Amino acid sequence: MATQGTRIRIACAEPLGPGARLLRIERADGAEVGFAGGQYVIINTGVTLPGGKLAKRAYSLLSSDAEQRAVEIAVKRIAAGPGSNMLSDIAVGAELEWSGPWGKLRLPDGFSGRALVVATDTGITAALGIARSAAAAGARQLELLWLVESAAYFLPEPFVRDRLPAAASLTIAGGFLPVGHPERPARACAIAEEQLARGPYDAVLCAGDGAVLYPVRDRLASLGAPEGAVLLESFFNNPLKKST
Ligand SMILES: Cc1cc2nc3c(=O)[nH]c(=O)nc-3n(C[C@H](O)[C@H](O)[C@H](O)COP(=O)(O)OP(=O)(O)OC[C@H]3O[C@@H](n4cnc5c(N)ncnc54)[C@H](O)[C@@H]3O)c2cc1C
Incomplete structure (x- = not known):
């Protein structure tokens, strides 16, 4: 509580x-x-x-x-x-x-389907929390996609992989455009679209740069991601706030 x-x-x-x-x-x-x-x-x-x-x-x-x-x-x-x-x-x-x-960025209790977690930048923390807890609760198919500028940006890759449960796989889209780059949302949408083609997914959860993730959410919904099943937590650049 x-x-x-x-x-x-x-x-x-x-x-x-x-x-x-x-x-x-x-x-x-x-x-x-x-x-x-x-x-x-x-x-x-x-x-x-x-x-x-x-x-x-x-x-x-x-x-x-x-x-x-x-x-x-x-x-x-x-x-x-x-x-x-x-x-x-x-x-x-x-x-x-x-x-x-x-926060409501979580898989439903007892979730046993296939979930995709899209994280940009520092959003990998939420992705780890989701993956570790879902795996502990019995989820069997979790795929994490991390869009990040460089290996030195935030959490080191070995740390992230070490914390990942066996049920989760991680794809790192390294060399991603820096925060604020005007082409970031379009590039992220293209990467997320490729990932969605590997689905279907029962749930999609997104965390990180709001300027990128709101367009990604809209794109995934337009491509048939289950309605109401794409959840989003904006860590910064939240378009719904005047300032973050
Ligand atoms: C739900 C939620 C979860 C979060 N989880 C984490 C987390 O696990 N780890 C973490 O480090 N931060 C996380 N953040 C961001 C954190 O709350 C702060 O915004 C951040 O630490 C910067 O705080 P600050 O006071 O130093 O700078 P601020 O004065 O808050 O920020 C300065 C500017 O930097 C922007 N900013 C914040 N983060 C980034 C970033 N990664 N890249 C580029 N610009 C950024 C802010 O939007 C603001 O415009 C989270 C935010 C939210 C809303």
Whole structure:
């Protein structure tokens, strides 16, 4: 169940290559988090933004929901971004607050069909959470497609493969266009279309760059992906928000 203002502690931190940091987090009261794979939490970083608001940032849980007392997130340091820089440098043992878990990017309970998860950029965290939890619940066919600019962009490939359950396969569309490139949505649609041709899929879940994934979702729906079965979580560039 989602909670507000929950006190949490950084139990462990580990660099993951040049672009990412893995944080293992526990509730300060020792209680279970109660999340399902694909969900996220909103961390109050305590950093005050220029307008006076606190920087509260969302992070998907990449650990399996079979383990509820300690969970993992991975943070990419974003240039001058206040939240990601704070979490990239925070000390082990430090305490913060979060709310959550939130989000509906998940496979239905008891899902036994064939699922495609399309992740761009940092969206691979949600893809890992979904895959690990679905496999633990008995899903047998999970295909992950990760569109990412370079090997150094975020999570290293060996880390991702190591965390993937045996039921899941991973295709990396490496050398993908950088965030903000005008041809990114069209290129992503073409790659997703090729992948859909390898279907049929009973469910499609997308996480990452909203500027790319909303067009991908529309394309997949127009190609006959089951109605209502394409779910989307925009990590940034959310076209439904004035700013992200
Ligand atoms: C549901 C959800 C789950 C998320 N999960 C993760 C996660 O697992 N790991 C993670 O690192 N981030 C994740 N994010 C993004 C995260 O919430 C922050 O936006 C990010 O860490 C940057 O925060 P910041 O305060 O440093 O910079 P901000 O001031 O928030 O952002 C600066 C700018 O960078 C953009 N931005 C954010 N992420 C990226 C990116 N990857 N590439 C390019 N531009 C970007 C923002 O939209 C904004 O325009 C998630 C976001 C959402 C909504």
